[in-house]
Amino acid sequence: MPVDHRRLCGPEESHAPALWAAEEGGDESPRDPWALRPLFARAAVLSQADGSAYVELSGGTKVLCAAWGPREAPEPPTAAAAAAALRMGRLQCDFRRAPFASRGARRRPGSTAERDAERDLAAALRTALEPTLQLERYPRTRLLVSVLLLQDEGSVLAAAISAGALALADSGVQMYDLAVGCALCRGPDPSAAWVLQPGEAEERRAAVRLTVALLPALNQVSAVQGAGSGGTPEDWAEALCFGLDACYRLYPVLRQSLLQATCRRRRAM
Amino acid sequence: MDPSERFCVPGERLCSAEEATAGSGTYTRHGFIFSSLAGCVEKTSEESGLPVVSVVRDSDPQLLPDVGVVVTCKVCSINSRFAKVHILYIGSTPLKSIFRGTIRKEDIRATEKDKVEVYKSFRPGDIVLAKVISLGDSQSNYLLTTAENELGVVAAHSDAGMQMVPISWCEMQCPRTHTKEFRKVARVQPEFLQT
Amino acid sequence: MAEAFKTVEPLEYYRRFLKENCRPDGRELGEFRTTTVNIGSITTADGSALVKFGNTTVICGVKAELATPTKDSANKGYIVPNVELPSLCSPRFRSGPPGEEAQAASQFIADVIENSQIIEKEDLCIANGKLVWVLYCDIICMDYDGNLLDASAFALLAALKNVQLPSVTINEETGLSEVNFKQKNPLMIRKHPVATSFAIFDDTLLIVDPNAEEEDLATGTVTVVTDEEDRLCSVHKPGGSPLTGAKLQDCITRAITRQREVKKLIDKVINSIKPK
Numbered sequence: 001m002p003v004d005h006r007r008l009c010g011p012e013e014s015h016a017p018a019l020w021a022a023e024e025g026g027d028e029s030p031r032d033p034w035a036l037r038p039l040f041a042r043a044a045v046l047s048q049a050d051g052s053a054y055v056e057l058s059g060g061t062k063v064l065c066a067a068w069g070p071r072e073a074p075e076p077p078t079a080a081a082a083a084a085a086l087r088m089g090r091l092q093c094d095f096r097r098a099p100f101a102s103r104g105a106r107r108r109p110g111s112t113a114e115r116d117a118e119r120d121l122a123a124a125l126r127t128a129l130e131p132t133l134q135l136e137r138y139p140r141t142r143l144l145v146s147v148l149l150l151q152d153e154g155s156v157l158a159a160a161i162s163a164g165a166l167a168l169a170d171s172g173v174q175m176y177d178l179a180v181g182c183a184l185c186r187g188p189d190p191s192a193a194w195v196l197q198p199g200e201a202e203e204r205r206a207a208v209r210l211t212v213a214l215l216p217a218l219n220q221v222s223a224v225q226g227a228g229s230g231g232t233p234e235d236w237a238e239a240l241c242f243g244l245d246a247c248y249r250l251y252p253v254l255r256q257s258l259l260q261a262t263c264r265r266r267r268a269m
Numbered sequence: 270m271d272p273s274e275r276f277c278v279p280g281e282r283l284c285s286a287e288e289a290t291a292g293s294g295t296y297t298r299h300g301f302i303f304s305s306l307a308g309c310v311e312k313t314s315e316e317s318g319l320p321v322v323s324v325v326r327d328s329d330p331q332l333l334p335d336v337g338v339v340v341t342c343k344v345c346s347i348n349s350r351f352a353k354v355h356i357l358y359i360g361s362t363p364l365k366s367i368f369r370g371t372i373r374k375e376d377i378r379a380t381e382k383d384k385v386e387v388y389k390s391f392r393p394g395d396i397v398l399a400k401v402i403s404l405g406d407s408q409s410n411y412l413l414t415t416a417e418n419e420l421g422v423v424a425a426h427s428d429a430g431m432q433m434v435p436i437s438w439c440e441m442q443c444p445r446t447h448t449k450e451f452r453k454v455a456r457v458q459p460e461f462l463q464t
Numbered sequence: 465m466a467e468a469f470k471t472v473e474p475l476e477y478y479r480r481f482l483k484e485n486c487r488p489d490g491r492e493l494g495e496f497r498t499t500t501v502n503i504g505s506i507t508t509a510d511g512s513a514l515v516k517f518g519n520t521t522v523i524c525g526v527k528a529e530l531a532t533p534t535k536d537s538a539n540k541g542y543i544v545p546n547v548e549l550p551s552l553c554s555p556r557f558r559s560g561p562p563g564e565e566a567q568a569a570s571q572f573i574a575d576v577i578e579n580s581q582i583i584e585k586e587d588l589c590i591a592n593g594k595l596v597w598v599l600y601c602d603i604i605c606m607d608y609d610g611n612l613l614d615a616s617a618f619a620l621l622a623a624l625k626n627v628q629l630p631s632v633t634i635n636e637e638t639g640l641s642e643v644n645f646k647q648k649n650p651l652m653i654r655k656h657p658v659a660t661s662f663a664i665f666d667d668t669l670l671i672v673d674p675n676a677e678e679e680d681l682a683t684g685t686v687t688v689v690t691d692e693e694d695r696l697c698s699v700h701k702p703g704g705s706p707l708t709g710a711k712l713q714d715c716i717t718r719a720i721t722r723q724r725e726v727k728k729l730i731d732k733v734i735n736s737i738k739p740k
Contacts, residue, residue, distance in 0.1 A: 007546050009544065010531075011532070013531060014529035014598045015529055017643045017645075018645075020640070020641050046553075047519035048554040048607055048676070049552070050365065060507055060508070069365065072367065086404065094550075094551045096552070098523075098602060098604055099546075100506060100508060100509035100512065100526070100602055101506075101508055101525075105527075106527040106529060106600050109548065110561055134305055139333075139404060140404055140410075141333065146550065146559070147552065150523065151506050151508050169306075172306060174279075174296075174306060175279035175305055216280065217281060258278045259307070262309070266309065266327050366555070
């Protein structure tokens with residue numbers, strides 16, 4: 001295994017104590033599939049970023065996000081990219097998961113698996129957020145969104161999408177709309193119903209997982225990301241509607257947090 | 270705070286495009302005006318025609334260098350063909366991050382362009398007023414010009430480290446050693462004198 | 465106009481404040497920013513703490529895992545600290561593997577742990593030569609406004625004080641270890657090392673707890689670490705302008721009072737969450 005010289009590594013091998021623990025009864029009480037976990041959002045929380053937001057889902061998922069307005073873009077690698085850069089700006093996303101964010105074993109920062117997972121999350125985040133931005137107003141520049149996942153108790157990407165949209169709006173870049181993310185999943189049992197905003201355990205057991213992102217004011221879907229097997233097209237369509245409906249229910253909370261931050265900024269002047 | 274103030278978030282529908290004209294911080298879609306910022310809604314009534322709806326934030330909007338605007342920049346390197354600069358201000362608004370620009374030899378002054386020499390016009394560290402002439406192409410960054418009387422060097426340090434005083438449109442003098450150095454000097458406008 | 469002066473001549477701008485014995489953010493030269501600590505907010509970690517020095521925010525999460533000890537220190541566990549400066553905390557850092565500053569900070573924290581004996585590594589031993597605890601202490605900066613080292617060291621100490629380890633027994637018959645999450649024990653914290661950083665201006669002037677702007681303008685920094693018995697654990701001075709012995713003595717004296725204040729703050733917070 002390659003050695004990471006930039007970090008202090010500790011022993012070559014170590015295991016989470018849970019491996020040796022007696023299995024704990026994982027029976028959770030059945031939950032109302034319509035119920036949403038209470039969401040806490042606060043914008044303008046960081047000093048060094050142009051805009052920022054913190055989103056916490058009841059149950060423990062904690063996501064912090066920073067955004068920076070237009071900055072000089074690095075030299076585009078190809079002529080085609082350069083031509084595109086002249087027309088519109090680029091959104092760049094960075095996603096980091098804290099090594100202590102998950103239950104069980106510590107995630108090794110810098111390991112291949114971790115880097116791949118972070119890259120996938122960053123790409124999904126970019127897909128969901130890009131349609132919210134008026135990028136044609138910012139030629140030759142890049143906008144930056146950087147996310148730090150502090151605690152993973154499920155529905156992480158959805159929380160990051162909501163936080164990212166808030167941070168961008170807080171940074172003062174011109175946008176078409178906010179974006180609201182919501183995750184849902186379905187257990188392996190064929191008769192299982194879709195559950196909104198699954199927790200980490202529910203996600204782990206799920207046969208199908210889905211994250212939708214909605215631009216609520218424009219009523220457009222900016223991203224749908226799903227994985228899993230089973231289910232008819234009708235079933236998936238139903239899930240999508242279910243998820244979008246949840247996004248509409250979450251929107252007022254996000255909007256309110258942004259309005260409060262705007263008021264706070266105004267008062268601070 | 271004024272209770273009549275209305276705050277909005279991006280994507281919020283402000284009014285029909287028939288009732289007002291879309292101002293800054295807004296966009297129009299399907300015959301309606303929407304907010305593109307999280308900020309405060311302002312409606313100004315024009316004498317003639319429709320009122321203008323705009324959304325303002327208290328922090329300065331994130332300006333970008335655009336064609337025709339005057340910028341303040343700092344020279345970072347020169348060679349025989351051009352000077353490379355960092356753009357620091359747009360008008361009087363400081364930029365949050367640096368953008369790079371280029372002043373080509375032929376854009377330094379308006380007359381006798383063939384006799385211009387870059388090192389007799391700028392030195393690294395000089396503060397220069399310039400105007401954006403192009404956003405550049407795929408190879409270069411912002412192109413700037415100083416080919417106007419009001420544009421050129423506004424502040425420069427001599428070899429002795431003193432702030433120099435302009436004595437003509439092409440020379441500056443060190444107040445301590447009295448050595449003269451060549452520069453493309455800007456005729457300073459009163460509004461920039463206080464700095 | 466003050467804004468313009470600050471952009472064009474930041475150092476000169478700053479010196480004008482220092483002449484009046486104050487700083488642009490309103491602090492006196494020897495004044496710390498408001499310091500707060502929040503303990504145990506990350507439930508996926510075995511111990512965690514969030515520390516704020518003004519805007520600077522640092523979180524430390526400790527994950528405990530089991531490993532076999534090395535042959536030459538068969539009764540010692542491991543403490544593995546890492547400091548990360550993600551792109552989120554400041555535009556000056558890029559995404560990707562830790563840069564120079566993060567690596568230097570990790571090494572500094574490792575040195576503090578080693579020199580201060582904050583935890584006896586023997587305390588982490590479960591079965592001699594067979595099984596020991598590894599404490600991964602991941603320190604992440606969330607908002608970088610200067611004085612990373614003090615905040616990191618503080619977050620580490622507070623997080624370690626929050627750690628609860630499940631009890632582990634080795635089954636005599638099978639030789640396998642059994643972990644009982646229902647029975648948890650706190651770590652034995654032997655020492656309370658506290659770091660205090662100073663920025664040096666114009667080779668002579670010392671200001672305490674510098675913010676990011678001050679660090680950028682300063683000609684050097686020095687960090688002094690002391691414990692509750694007023695013993696020096698570490699003096700960290702990465703280059704920069706020289707410092708006289710007398711000035712260094714001043715730093716140590718100030719660091720000792722700071723250690724008291726921080727210790728008091730930690731004790732208060734720990735006690736406030738203890739009754740249960």
